Amino acid sequence: MGTGFSIDTPIKVAKYGIHSVISLVDDTLIEQMRQFYCGKYQQPYTPITKNEKDYRARRITAYLDLLQGIVEKEFEKVKSSPFEPGSEITKYFEMLPEDSVLKAAYQHMISCNDQKLKISLQKNLRESMQPGDINVNIMTKLDRDNYDTKDNLLPPEFSDALAALRGYAQSRLKSAIVFSAGFNRRLYAYIEHFKDFYADAKGEIKKKIILKVSDFRSTLIQGKFLAKKGLWVSEYRIESGLNCGGHLFATDGFLMGPIMEEFRAKRQQLVEELHKICNEALKLKNRLTFNHPHEVKITAQGGIGTSKENEFLHRQYQLDGTGWATPFLLCPEAANVDAITLEKLCKAGEKDIYVSDVSPLGIPFSNLRDSLSDSEKEMKVMRGRPGSSCPKSYLVSNTEFTQKPICSASRQYQKLKIDQLNSQNLDEGEYKRRFDMVVAKACICHDLGEAALIKNEIPSNVPRFTAICPGPNIAYFSRVVTLKEMVDHIYGRINLLNDTYRPHMFIKELRMYVDYLKKDVRKSLDSINEQKVRYFSEFKNNLLEGIEYYRELFPQIIEETVEFRTKMLNELEECRTNLLRLCEDHAHAFNSPALVGA
Numbered sequence: 001m002g003t004g005f006s007i008d009t010p011i012k013v014a015k016y017g018i019h020s021v022i023s024l025v026d027d028t029l030i031e032q033m034r035q036f037y038c039g040k041y042q043q044p045y046t047p048i049t050k051n052e053k054d055y056r057a058r059r060i061t062a063y064l065d066l067l068q069g070i071v072e073k074e075f076e077k078v079k080s081s082p083f084e085p086g087s088e089i090t091k092y093f094e095m096l097p098e099d100s101v102l103k104a105a106y107q108h109m110i111s112c113n114d115q116k117l118k119i120s121l122q123k124n125l126r127e128s129m130q131p132g133d134i135n136v137n138i139m140t141k142l143d144r145d146n147y148d149t150k151d152n153l154l155p156p157e158f159s160d161a162l163a164a165l166r167g168y169a170q171s172r173l174k175s176a177i178v179f180s181a182g183f184n185r186r187l188y189a190y191i192e193h194f195k196d197f198y199a200d201a202k203g204e205i206k207k208k209i210i211l212k213v214s215d216f217r218s219t220l221i222q223g224k225f226l227a228k229k230g231l232w233v234s235e236y237r238i239e240s241g242l243n244c245g246g247h248l249f250a251t252d253g254f255l256m257g258p259i260m261e262e263f264r265a266k267r268q269q270l271v272e273e274l275h276k277i278c279n280e281a282l283k284l285k286n287r288l289t290f291n292h293p294h295e296v297k298i299t300a301q302g303g304i305g306t307s308k309e310n311e312f313l314h315r316q317y318q319l320d321g322t323g324w325a326t327p328f329l330l331c332p333e334a335a336n337v338d339a340i341t342l343e344k345l346c347k348a349g350e351k352d353i354y355v356s357d358v359s360p361l362g363i364p365f366s367n368l369r370d371s372l373s374d375s376e377k378e379m380k381v382m383r384g385r386p387g388s389s390c391p392k393s394y395l396v397s398n399t400e401f402t403q404k405p406i407c408s409a410s411r412q413y414q415k416l417k418i419d420q421l422n423s424q425n426l427d428e429g430e431y432k433r434r435f436d437m438v439v440a441k442a443c444i445c446h447d448l449g450e451a452a453l454i455k456n457e458i459p460s461n462v463p464r465f466t467a468i469c470p471g472p473n474i475a476y477f478s479r480v481v482t483l484k485e486m487v488d489h490i491y492g493r494i495n496l497l498n499d500t501y502r503p504h505m506f507i508k509e510l511r512m513y514v515d516y517l518k519k520d521v522r523k524s525l526d527s528i529n530e531q532k533v534r535y536f537s538e539f540k541n542n543l544l545e546g547i548e549y550y551r552e553l554f555p556q557i558i559e560e561t562v563e564f565r566t567k568m569l570n571e572l573e574e575c576r577t578n579l580l581r582l583c584e585d586h587a588h589a590f591n592s593p594a595l596v597g598a
Helices: 009-016 027-040 055-080 088-094 101-111 115-128 160-169 185-193 216-227 256-284 307-317 326-330 339-347 372-382 411-422 428-439 450-455 472-476 483-490 505-523 530-556 562-585
Strands: 020-023 134-139 175-180 207-213 233-239 297-301 321-323 353-356 365-368
Touching (some): 009 055, 009 088, 027 055, 055 088, 055 160, 175 233, 216 233, 233 256, 256 505, 256 530, 297 307, 307 483, 326 472, 505 562
Parallel strands (some): 020 134, 175 207, 207 233, 233 297
């Protein structure tokens, strides 16, 4: 959900028992939001400036503690409201899924005619209520080293990721931290410095670890690394590599279905192996060991758009939960989206959401075509001053021209790079191609936070241009909705999809992977080497294996109609045909024409 879209979502939804995740990337935005909410809830506010020691961690701790206090107060208001139509407590219970034990107890209370018993049942319901968790996220690749006011490099624990972790660890939250974007050894090693990540004598972990993962192999590697430090991963969150929002981390052709199948088959093995390793590490640390493994959840997210898909994933893969993000961008009760961008999202079709090169990290990024950020970026190019002033510098990583890393979306880098291009006497076509690659980068670390400031009317001295990173699912939702409507859609009580034909999430992801491979092959035609041939061949083979898996699976998806399952199989064959045609058209990229059609 970017940085700003869910930065204060816990205040809005936790009171209804809904978990949410906020990003810890942007401590400047976090401090601005802390000032805003201190004023709104009449709390004392003392600024934490960038000149103060450990300001990033302290800002994060202060904001999270503020959120916790606000959520507690808001939850008590809901809990103490009357059981009557339209009340907050009624909304809490009516949003629960139909198979919830608590929902059944609520329905029993509603139908009860004995007034004395009804009051007793209401008391039991209030005591059973729980607020949603205030979970946090660290994108592990965003781990900039930092400098003091005299430009001296600070120790590693003051890097962006480690400082953010410390800020969360020192807060009073009882929740979970989600690590996404891959393996960061120094960050993971730093976790063991904080006691809240270890289980207490009752086996309870105050601050749980969630890993966002793309395949079983990387899951095992990361899980073992943490287990060897006595740290337990409480949830493995499988996410589609392409059918999601934000930064996209494409697998080598591994599809969601086969990935989840491997997790289902090897789940017990994973838990037992990590439990043994974890206990051995705890013993060496003179910490408590446990006879039985702690709870491990396997969840999934990325492209889920219907209650039928949601039900199928739970049944087929025995998931403990699913995640929804992109559709909530159309829900002002949950997410921060400014009015102009909200209108663009409502009108967005399939072609308006594309895999872009705007991220300075060089990682594909799901983008909304003609966003305010993109439009401003193009205007700067037309004015002859491309690039950003780089007000936050969270994505600095390039050292091509400077000893100290700078951002490839910055005006400084783009001027240096364009000056270099001007000195190379390139032909017009090649110059334009390289120039476009340079100016494609956008200041997303700043622009992704703007919607929160605009929506909450927080003043700014500079113009604002929102960037937004929805997944492809947004094309199938076309109107602003209430929180209850979105929850009702998830549980199949209503349908919010527009009239655009929406393929099954597995088909949508497969098409995206075939298109991704096609683009990658064509981009590499002038530089094919043995390494790329191996990569493309493995990618293709993994896709073909996934297609075979789906060929067996689709007839078993009882949640869908016979007609829809037949259409899914036809679409699957169409994807296979397109993949094999790509291999045939560019046989040299896949090693040998003999491989085609195998």
